[in-house]
Amino acid sequence: MTNYLLCCDWGTSLFRLQLLKLSDYQCVGEVFSPEGIADTFDAWQKTGETKGIAKKHFFRQQLKRQIDVLARKLSISLANIPVVISGMASSSIGMDEVPYATLPFAVNGSQSSVRHFEPQPDFPHEIMLISGVRSEKDVMRGEETQLIGLVTLFGLSGDGNREAIFIFPGTHSKHIYMQEGRLISFSTYMTGELFALMASHSILKDSVDRTHLTDFSEGNVRAFRLGVHQSVSTGILNGLFTIRTNQLFGKFTKTENAFFLSGLLIGSELNHLLAEERWPLVLCSGSRLAAFYKLAIDELKLSARTTFVPAELIDKAAGVGQVILFQNQALKVTAR
Template sequence: MVAVDWGTSSLRGALLDADGAVIEERPFSRGIMTVAPGEFPAVFEACFGDWLARSSGLCLVSGMAGSRQGWMEAPYCACPAGFAEVADQLAWIAAPPRGWRIAMVPGLSCEHTCAGLPAVPDVMRGEEVQIFGAMQLAGLRDGIFVLPGTHSKWATVQHGRITGFRTFMTGEVYALLSQHSILSRTIAADAPFDDAAFAQGLAQAQGQDQGNSGLLHHAFSARTLSLFGRMEAGPLASYLSGLVIGEELRANTASTLHANTEVVLIGSANLTRRYAQALGHQGVASRALGSEATWAGLRALAQAIT
């Protein structure tokens, strides 16, 4: 089969053999924002046409290619959802090239409720496949799965189904603060990672002094530490990273994590290392998986279809 992860800013594909092993993997800077309406089949053919020419088979596409701005919309599947529910809502391409069966994988949706207030929806698109893959690779049917990134996801899995999740705009807030706020004048955003400064940011975000005023207060300390010469521009980037990640963990530690919890982290090595360090500060164990989770998830979904 051909497994494809087509996101907002990037496109990745993998050719898998009959046992699910990766024969070849290809990355492209052809996220959906670079593709004009109606041009998705042509871009797909240009990137993976030689794979399709080898034989005929199944291709599953996860990520934003299944959104309204993508190739074909695959409506969100409501939680709780497992392989069967997602497989039932695949959106199949009507006229696929070269006789292949090609389908868009639906994202997931859930509802957050607060007493006395209307329910608020939450969504993911692409991360559900990574969670399914991590379940396969880790041999788990229950657990907490965290996907760090621009919009971090915290998902709960019970009996092989994603029962719910919460999204945190951690990566985007960090980018906005470090590149487009007053803090950008004193932070060297491209500086090497500083473990000590990151740990200080974590401690500040999770501390109990003065009732912990939250990120809107603590973020200003990235300016005052520089103003009073207590931290240089390079370490300040890691300090701010610790603040925003620490705030994310503060929102989850009490309600989501508990004693003996092991969190499964899915993402780039750079981000999962930071989250593992942050969780470690809270006494929470973790394990990390990378891009292999995507291919394992699409492979497992293909088996569910069969």
């Protein structure tokens, strides 16, 4: 099984493990779990730490359990196959804290910050733990690995002169500036987290119903577009209270208000791109958020300079990036 790699994307709230072929990035099988880094760290503090179990060993145990699940699912042995891990596993609450790489950062992965762990008697896998990237005022873990994969999958790896802003929507959205084959800057937007807070824990919670956010009916789409427009015309602070008066005055239903809130927040995230006229845009969104961001980009009249990456490429990007990083590290070792 030397032609395979176990690729683990271990985020704050989700865990994904794939078995990929090194030759063509084909996924042989995968498993998902809601046991993200935050829950695993909490479990270690509550049970492992009190029993004297080292944090790295505790995380290895959790990882081994998922590898065993995948092995049973595929009916094969996965022993001795290396594991590459990206995401929050390299953070202070992860398996082991690894220093960030710094800018400018080559999108071929040659400047990635990684840490290696040798196989153990109870864990027959080499581990390569990938850290994130930092600037003077911002950090990210995981999106840079996705970007490395996307550059390859999207055919940009040979285009050294390409420049673009890559938009990664999410709880903490990232806008990543790539120029001449390097990541030169990036910014984080707390769009998803703010939506959850406003809809569930603020004065607006009784004015919003977010249980029907897959219903792109005419009224909901209109409310979303009005939210995007208000993010430009009056800004987010005034726009947020408008959600309250929308309900009080019977202008919107609670579902329409949820779409309005989404448009207001996504519009606030994206409207600075109006001034970035010379930069092409690349929307890197899976199916869950893609429709919202496409609507906002259309409302802001940014569609003409935006490339929309297909959801299936987004789904493959992290794993492909991990394979590329693993192969680059192997080449470094060979060169020595």
